[in-house]
Amino acid sequence: MTIQRPGLPQDLPDPEVLWARWALVAVVEATTEAEEGAGYRTGTWIDDEGLHLDDCGCTWWTFSRLGEGRYVLYGEDESSGCKWHEPPVDMLAGGPAWLPYEVLRNRLAGNELGCVYWYDNGAWARAPYPEDLQDDGLDCGMSRFVERDEAHRLLDEYVGYGTPGRExxxxxxxxLRLTPELLEEHVSSLExxxxxxxxxxxxxxxxxLDAQLS
Known part of the structure; x- marks a missing residue:
């Protein structure tokens, strides 16, 4: 599955698929030390707000469930031109009433937002873009989860390169059948x-990710 530049709503998979792949990486990366750490956090993790990605460099993203069949994906990659466009792209234009506007507007005020996508009524959507916008950062930020082979590679350090455990x-x-027993059998620490x-x-x-644990 290929993400265009700038991204199109149809470039994103079913949100449950995106959630599962992203969440799996957050699960295998999870450590008590990271959970209890204070201050700025990097890597991939899950909290009450949803799934997060921060590479301590040029990209950060958040993916949240906001009720039955509703999701929001937002973040920034340095490749995004939305906030630099003249005039700046209104990334919240046409957004539904249930979006976390306070969070998003705070990010906008801090010049920290690159794009926003939302899912409702069975489809992804985003604000309209001007025809000359070159990129919104979705490809560089989300290809790692949208493309299954890329998602597999994110597991290599914890499962082993090319091993059946990844699949x-x-x-x-x-x-939704992942269990602690499978994790214990196939996952190792970075060391x-x-x-x-x-x-x-x-x-x-x-x-x-395990229906019995959710």
């Missing part, structure tokens, strides 16, 4: 030792 974990995450299973289980429960 097995992804399949179980996407079908190659035992994973932080309690932290991964907490992240699994929060993400709802």
């Amino acid at each position: 097995l974990l992804m399949e179980h995450a996407e079908s 190659g030792g035992a994973p932080d299973l309690p932290a991964m289980t907490r992240a699994l429960r929060r993400a709802g």
Whole structure:
């Protein structure tokens, strides 16, 4: 699946698929130390706000569930031209009433927002863009989860390059059948030792990738 530049709503997969792939990475990366850490956080993780990605460099993203069948995806990659366009793109134009406007407007005020997409009534949508806008950052930010092979590669450090465990974990995450037992069997820490299973289980429960834990 290819993301255009700038992105189009139809470039994004079903939100449950996007959620499962992103959340799986957050689960395998979960550690108690990161959970308890104070201050600025990087990597991939899940909290009460939703799923997060921050590479400590040029890209950050948040993906939130906002009720039955409603999602919002927002963030920034340095490739986005929305805020630099003249005049700046109104990234909230046409947005539904349930969007987290306070959060989004705070990001806009801090010049920290690159694009906003929302999902409702079975379809993705975004604000209209001017014809000369070159990029909104969606491709650079989200290809890692939208393209299945890229999502597999995000698991390599924790599961092993090219191992069957990558596909097995992804399949179980996407079908909401992921279990702590599977994580314990296939995931290792970055140092190659035992994973932080309690932290991964907490992240699994929060993400709802196992129907019995959600």
